[in-house]
Amino acid sequence: MALEYQATVLNELFSGIVSQNVNAEVWRWLQERVASSVSTQQFNVAFVSAPRKTGKHVITLTDEQAAAVRKAGNGADIKEWTIDRLCRVWLLANRNREDENKYVQTIENLFLSAEVNECVALYSALPVLAFPGRWIKRCEEGVRSNIGSVLEAIMCKNPYPAAWLDDPAWNQLVLKAFFTEKPVEQIIGIDGRANADLAKTLSDYAHERWAAGRPVNPQIWRSTGKFIDEPLLKDMERLFLSEHDFDREAAALSCSISSYPPALELLNKNPSLKSAIESGQLTWDILAEKMKNYVL
Numbered sequence: 001m002a003l004e005y006q007a008t009v010l011n012e013l014f015s016g017i018v019s020q021n022v023n024a025e026v027w028r029w030l031q032e033r034v035a036s037s038v039s040t041q042q043f044n045v046a047f048v049s050a051p052r053k054t055g056k057h058v059i060t061l062t063d064e065q066a067a068a069v070r071k072a073g074n075g076a077d078i079k080e081w082t083i084d085r086l087c088r089v090w091l092l093a094n095r096n097r098e099d100e101n102k103y104v105q106t107i108e109n110l111f112l113s114a115e116v117n118e119c120v121a122l123y124s125a126l127p128v129l130a131f132p133g134r135w136i137k138r139c140e141e142g143v144r145s146n147i148g149s150v151l152e153a154i155m156c157k158n159p160y161p162a163a164w165l166d167d168p169a170w171n172q173l174v175l176k177a178f179f180t181e182k183p184v185e186q187i188i189g190i191d192g193r194a195n196a197d198l199a200k201t202l203s204d205y206a207h208e209r210w211a212a213g214r215p216v217n218p219q220i221w222r223s224t225g226k227f228i229d230e231p232l233l234k235d236m237e238r239l240f241l242s243e244h245d246f247d248r249e250a251a252a253l254s255c256s257i258s259s260y261p262p263a264l265e266l267l268n269k270n271p272s273l274k275s276a277i278e279s280g281q282l283t284w285d286i287l288a289e290k291m292k293n294y295v296l
Contacts, residue, residue: 004163007129007132009072010069013069014090017078017086018086021060021083022054030087035096040102044109047092047110048118053087054087056084058082059083066078074159074189085120088122089121089125092122097130103130104134107129116147123153126138127158136165139165139169143155143169148180148182155173155176157188161187161189162187162192163189167197167198168197170193170195173187178219184288185219185284194222194225195227203232217291218246219250222253226258228258230262235251236254236263236266239251240252240266240269240270255267
């Protein structure tokens with residue numbers, strides 16, 4: 001399906017990026033720690049102590065490598081990762097996997113004892129871990145975290161949730177992203193995983209904020225366009241009457257992908273916005289970029 005990613009290719013790319021960001025001694029140390037003869041205890045020690053070996057500098061990678069990661073990872077982006085984070089991810093992905101239950105239990109135990117940076121690495125590794133179906137519940141558990149960096153590791157530029165979570169869990173992730181003010185435009189699959197239940201939930205959330213006199217992030221409407229009906233049309237009408245450009249732009253973007261005739265009629269009443277969308281001058285990502293310096 002469109003939201004799949006290439007775990008094996010990602011891991012191969014990570015190997016190349018790790019090897020060019022550490023010296024030969026550290027690269028040899030990492031490879032030794034994933035040998036089949038390494039015990040669980042030795043592996044755990046390596047995972048925890050990795051930063052002392054690798055340092056914590058931000059990785060460097062070529063534009064070609066970044067593009068290859070995006071392609072294999074369905075939009076994944078690791079440019080801002082530190083080397084210890086990447087090396088921990090690499091260790092997890094390359095742990096001996098001959099015994100599925102042992103592999104899974106080793107990593108589950110790391111989740112249970114992880115401090116924040118270790119937790120970030122563990123969730124960042126979800127796309128390249130073996131036996132991907134075994135990590136769904138762990139991903140769902142992570143969405144319930146209150147630690148910002150952990151939530152971002154799961155939600156932002158990570159292809160695993162969109163590929164593996166069911167609709168209720170996905171909807172919870174998206175709603176939590178709005179609750180915690182995460183950059184939802186960085187959620188891989190935010191458009192492809194839109195569904196009717198999520199559209200209604202987001203509309204209800206917007207109504208709660210309006211009733212409380214609180215601002216509404218225009219990206220909330222990103223997952224509603226294909227599901228506009230009579231109730232959601234009223235939301236669009238309200239947005240088009242807003243004094244804020246970004247509200248009107250969000251309404252136009254939503255209506256532009258709707259098959260509901262009244263929504264298309266509403267868009268036709270705003271020809272300049274319709275034209276901007278058709279010419280590519282207005283997209284959800286462009287709107288998100290414009291909003292970066294605006295405090296809701």
